[in-house]
Amino acid sequence: MKQSQSITVQNHRPHMHSIQNSTEGRPTLTISMDFQAPRASASAFAGAAVLFELAEEYGVFDYLREAPLMDAASMAAASGFSPVLMERYLRALTTAGLVETAAAEDGAGMTSLYRRSPIFNDMVNGTGYLSWSLRACGPLIDHAREYAADWERAANLYPRNGKLVARTSRWIGERSFYPQSEQAILALQPARIIDLGAGSAGLLIRCLSQMPKDTTGTAVDISPAACEHAREEIALAGLSDRISVICAPVQDVDAYRAQLEAADLVHAGFVLHDVLHEHPEGFHEVLRAARHATFLLVEAVPYVASDREKEFSAAFSFLHEAFMGLDLQTEAQWRGHFAGAGYEAVKIEPLGMPGARLIVARAAGQA
Ligand SMILES: C[S@@+](CC[C@H](N)C(=O)[O-])C[C@H]1O[C@@H](n2cnc3c(N)ncnc32)[C@H](O)[C@@H]1O
Numbered sequence: 001m002k003q004s005q006s007i008t009v010q011n012h013r014p015h016m017h018s019i020q021n022s023t024e025g026r027p028t029l030t031i032s033m034d035f036q037a038p039r040a041s042a043s044a045f046a047g048a049a050v051l052f053e054l055a056e057e058y059g060v061f062d063y064l065r066e067a068p069l070m071d072a073a074s075m076a077a078a079s080g081f082s083p084v085l086m087e088r089y090l091r092a093l094t095t096a097g098l099v100e101t102a103a104a105e106d107g108a109g110m111t112s113l114y115r116r117s118p119i120f121n122d123m124v125n126g127t128g129y130l131s132w133s134l135r136a137c138g139p140l141i142d143h144a145r146e147y148a149a150d151w152e153r154a155a156n157l158y159p160r161n162g163k164l165v166a167r168t169s170r171w172i173g174e175r176s177f178y179p180q181s182e183q184a185i186l187a188l189q190p191a192r193i194i195d196l197g198a199g200s201a202g203l204l205i206r207c208l209s210q211m212p213k214d215t216t217g218t219a220v221d222i223s224p225a226a227c228e229h230a231r232e233e234i235a236l237a238g239l240s241d242r243i244s245v246i247c248a249p250v251q252d253v254d255a256y257r258a259q260l261e262a263a264d265l266v267h268a269g270f271v272l273h274d275v276l277h278e279h280p281e282g283f284h285e286v287l288r289a290a291r292h293a294t295f296l297l298v299e300a301v302p303y304v305a306s307d308r309e310k311e312f313s314a315a316f317s318f319l320h321e322a323f324m325g326l327d328l329q330t331e332a333q334w335r336g337h338f339a340g341a342g343y344e345a346v347k348i349e350p351l352g353m354p355g356a357r358l359i360v361a362r363a364a365g366q367a
Pocket of ligand 1: 173196197199200220221223226248249250251268269270274275
C-alpha cells in the first residue's frame, strides 16, 4: 500500500526550490514523503529471504544487485562455486520471480542470461525486516532465557553480529527510511551538512552527489571501522574534497564544534537515543549547540499501535527494552527534549519503517 505523508518546513536556499506557501513572511516548502509498504505474503518473503541470504553467503549479492545482465558463469567466477550450482540457484531465483530470463542465445549455442525483476528491490526490503528480526537478532532469541536473567551478561556472551545488523538494517533502510531523509535534505538545500552517527556516510554521499558543488558535509562517527569505510566510500564517489570524516563520539561536541557551528543542517539517524541513554549531558549539549541549524532526527518511537506499524514496532520496542536496556523515546519526549533546548518548531512524521519517525526541529528566530 502506498502511504503518503507531508511535512512543511522552511528551506535554506528558497531560490533553488519552488516555494509552496508562506507563513508570517517566511518562505516554506512541503516535503512529501511517499513510501511503499511491502505487499507480498509471509511465505513469499520467507522464500525470498532464504534465496537472498544465500546470495550473501555465496558472495554474489552485489553482483545480483548491480549487474545489468547475469549469467551462471559470471556468478561462478564471483563466488568461486561451480557454474552448475549457480545455474540451479538462478533457476530458483527465476521461479521465485526475483529475476527474469533476458536472453538465451549466443553464437556458440544457448546461454541463459538473466536480469532483476521489477519486484527485486521490494523483496530485498521485505527480506531486510525478516533477516534483521530472525538472523541479526537471532542470538537474542536463541538466548532469550539468559537475556531474561541478566541482559548485560548475556549481551557480552551472545552478542549480535555487527555486520549482519548493519547489512539487514541497510536492506530495510534503502526503501523504508533513507529516501525520506534524503528527500528532506534535497528539498531543504542546506549549504553545510553534518551527519552525527553517520556510519559509512551513505546519506551524505547520496545527497552531495545530487547537490550544488559548493555544498559540503561532515560525517561524525565513534567507530574507527565505520570512519575508515566512510573515507573509502567518499573517495570512490569522488567527494573527498567535499565530505570530511571526524572519528569521535557525538557527545564530545568539542571534537566537531567548528563543523557543527558552520552547519545549517544537522542530521542524526538512529544514534541519539543511545547517546541520551549513556551520556545525557552530552546529548543535551548537542541539541543546544545545534540550535542555529535545522535538526533532522530519525528515530524509532516505542509501541506504535497503528495497523500498519504495530507488530514490527512492538517487537523492535521490546527487543530494545528487554535485551538492550533501552527505552525508546516517545514523540512527546522528543518534543520535550527539543523544547527544553530552545527549539520552537518540531514536526514529526512517520517513515516507512514501522515505528520510525522523521523529526524536524528549528529554533526560534532561525533565518
Ligand atoms: C544504527 S547505526 C546508524 C547509521 C546511520 N546513521 C544510518 O541511519 O544508517 C548507528 C551509528 O552510530 C554510531 N554511533 C553509535 N554511538 C555513537 C556515539 N556515541 N557517537 C558517535 N557515533 C556513534 C555507530 O558507530 C553507527 O555507525
